[in-house]
Amino acid sequence: MALRIGAGSAWWGDRISPAALNAEKGDLDYLCFETMAEATVSAAQVRKRRDPSFPGYDTWLDDRMRAVLPACLKRGTKIITNQGWINPDGAAQRIAHWLREFGARGIKVASINGGLITDQVLDLTDTILENGLPTATLQPSLVSAEVYLGAEPIVEALKQGAHIVVSGRVADPSVFMAPMMHEFGWDALDHLRLGRGNGLGHLIECGAQVTGGYFADPGFKDVPRPWDLAFPILEVEDDGSAVLTKVAGTGGAVNLMTVKEQMFYEVHDPANYLTPDVVVDFTTTQLEQIGPDRVRVSNISGKPRTPTLKVSIGCTEGYIGEDMFFYAGPGALRRAKLAKQILEERFKLVELDAEEVRIDFLGLNAIHGAMTPPDSAEPYEIAVRVAARTKTREEANKVGREVDGMAVSGVGMTGKRVPHQDRTREIIGVWSSLVAREKIVPSITMIES
Amino acid sequence: MKARLERAAHCRSGDKGNTSNISVIAYSPEFYPCLKEQLTAERFRKFYAGVVTGNVSRYEVDGLHSLNFVAEGALGGGVSRSLCLDNYGKSLSSRILAFELDIPDQLVPLLKGGD
Numbered sequence: 001m002a003l004r005i006g007a008g009s010a011w012w013g014d015r016i017s018p019a020a021l022n023a024e025k026g027d028l029d030y031l032c033f034e035t036m037a038e039a040t041v042s043a044a045q046v047r048k049r050r051d052p053s054f055p056g057y058d059t060w061l062d063d064r065m066r067a068v069l070p071a072c073l074k075r076g077t078k079i080i081t082n083q084g085w086i087n088p089d090g091a092a093q094r095i096a097h098w099l100r101e102f103g104a105r106g107i108k109v110a111s112i113n114g115g116l117i118t119d120q121v122l123d124l125t126d127t128i129l130e131n132g133l134p135t136a137t138l139q140p141s142l143v144s145a146e147v148y149l150g151a152e153p154i155v156e157a158l159k160q161g162a163h164i165v166v167s168g169r170v171a172d173p174s175v176f177m178a179p180m181m182h183e184f185g186w187d188a189l190d191h192l193r194l195g196r197g198n199g200l201g202h203l204i205e206c207g208a209q210v211t212g213g214y215f216a217d218p219g220f221k222d223v224p225r226p227w228d229l230a231f232p233i234l235e236v237e238d239d240g241s242a243v244l245t246k247v248a249g250t251g252g253a254v255n256l257m258t259v260k261e262q263m264f265y266e267v268h269d270p271a272n273y274l275t276p277d278v279v280v281d282f283t284t285t286q287l288e289q290i291g292p293d294r295v296r297v298s299n300i301s302g303k304p305r306t307p308t309l310k311v312s313i314g315c316t317e318g319y320i321g322e323d324m325f326f327y328a329g330p331g332a333l334r335r336a337k338l339a340k341q342i343l344e345e346r347f348k349l350v351e352l353d354a355e356e357v358r359i360d361f362l363g364l365n366a367i368h369g370a371m372t373p374p375d376s377a378e379p380y381e382i383a384v385r386v387a388a389r390t391k392t393r394e395e396a397n398k399v400g401r402e403v404d405g406m407a408v409s410g411v412g413m414t415g416k417r418v419p420h421q422d423r424t425r426e427i428i429g430v431w432s433s434l435v436a437r438e439k440i441v442p443s444i445t446m447i448e449s
Numbered sequence: 450m451k452a453r454l455e456r457a458a459h460c461r462s463g464d465k466g467n468t469s470n471i472s473v474i475a476y477s478p479e480f481y482p483c484l485k486e487q488l489t490a491e492r493f494r495k496f497y498a499g500v501v502t503g504n505v506s507r508y509e510v511d512g513l514h515s516l517n518f519v520a521e522g523a524l525g526g527g528v529s530r531s532l533c534l535d536n537y538g539k540s541l542s543s544r545i546l547a548f549e550l551d552i553p554d555q556l557v558p559l560l561k562g563g564d
Binding site for chain 1: 459460466467496497498499508526533544561
């Protein structure tokens with residue numbers, strides 16, 4: 001019997017109903033949630049400092065668990081999730097609360113800690129990968145540091161009888177591979193099988209991106225009923241081959257194109273995709289469409305894991321002030337250009353001290369910037385979008401204040417929104433380094449509902 | 450004949466720090482040699498001039514008829530620091546759809562879409 005693993009989320013803001021659908025109709029052995037972006041841990045630390053009542057785990061934890069727990073309990077589906085962010089123990093307690101609410105007692109919930117190394121990071125690491133400088137140079141602005149853990153601590157928790165495992169930072173593919181290692185008894189040093197398993201994990205870690213999301217292009221890549229996308233399901237064999245599919249009757253598509261696009265997503269060298277568990281080689285992969293929305297994936301390769309783990313280091317790096325206003329109809333572009341000139345002069349008058357200022361014409365050049373073809377047709381509507389990166393909040397606030405000035409002291413026929421949200425945000429820059437594998441010892445805490 | 454890349458291949462971009470990777474995947478295996486020969490890393494870098502500020506590497510995955518371009522310095526200093534509205538560069542891959550390819554006559558019937 002193939003092991004059935006389904007995706008429950010690909011990021012913090014992901015849709016929740018497809019997770020419920022996978023729990024109810026996916027006939028899953030495991031439902032796995034990935035909820036973290038590069039800056040998630042640092043952003044959570046900043047929020048916790050400002051608001052001590054913030055529990056430090058996925059803000060959608062309640063909604064996600066309420067949506068899937070009843071069906072998972074009924075089917076016996078186990079759950080692996082990295083929704084713990086900076087408080088896996090708190091997340092486990094909260095999940096146990098929901099289990100009791102649904103009348104389930106004695107269910108084991110494991111939390112995994114040991115990846116947060118903020119206090120030790122300057123001792124445990126040497127060099128910033130992005131710029132070659134010593135990590136010690138980050139000390140004044142350091143917010144948080146975490147290791148990308150692999151699948152091993154999750155596998156250990158499953159061995160100890162956990163029904164639900166909640167962690168902080170674990171590498172995305174590892175969240176989805178842990179059930180394969182546990183159920184098939186794969187050794188942590190079996191790089192052939194782990195290469196296949198981690199490769200498969202990578203294919204479904206971004207959820208709907210392999211079932212027709214982030215894909216449709218009308219007339220070229222058409223997707224049936226793209227409003228009704230399901231999250232992916234893997235049917236894995238013990239040799240590490242699998243069929244990638246989704247719940248029947250849903251919209252979207254699983255085909256060779258969606259699988260290939262996702263295979264290379266956020267991958268640099270496809271022959272050497274580094275994860276904490278293994279180095280994946282995708283170049284040998286064989287794909288075969290064996291039925292509607294069913295792609296067989298086989299022959300992914302693996303190489304021995306590296307002696308180090310990746311560390312993500314979050315630092316405060318100043319502020320971004322940002323706002324926009326609008327023009328339409330004949331001459332929209334000429335008025336937008338005059339508005340840009342006015343703002344540039346006013347920024348001089350208020351002595352805006354910025355590292356970078358950007359004034360774009362949304363509708364013309366705000367996304368592709370300098371690559372925009374010079375002969376592009378003039379759009380009927382334009383938003384003038386202004387952004388500046390500064391050292392202090394006071395400087396960044398000047399952007400919104402000068403855009404306010406465009407309401408009555410600007411150009412004719414200017415459309416302006418009344419600001420109802422903070423137009424200045426703090427920047428958490430993320431840097432990377434490496435730590436010796438043996439220095440990191442994850443721990444497991446088990447509770448029962 | 451000349452044809453836009455969008456008629457022969459599909460693309461997706463992903464982010465890591467200040468680096469964007471853009472995959473270019475042939476719709477049918479027959480187009481792959483054209484892509485491999487004509488869409489060099491250097492031409493790719495020139496096509497993204499003004500946005501990509503660093504080195505471009507090209508990885509070839511012959512078995513899947515795909516090229517993967519890794520463009521350094523493509524995300525305005527990195528996802529969190531970037532002043533670009535599309536700070537993840539999710540729409541960066543769409544730029545390469547406009548790259549012009551020379552398509553041999555016998556492959557023209559395989560092209561997607563029409564102009």
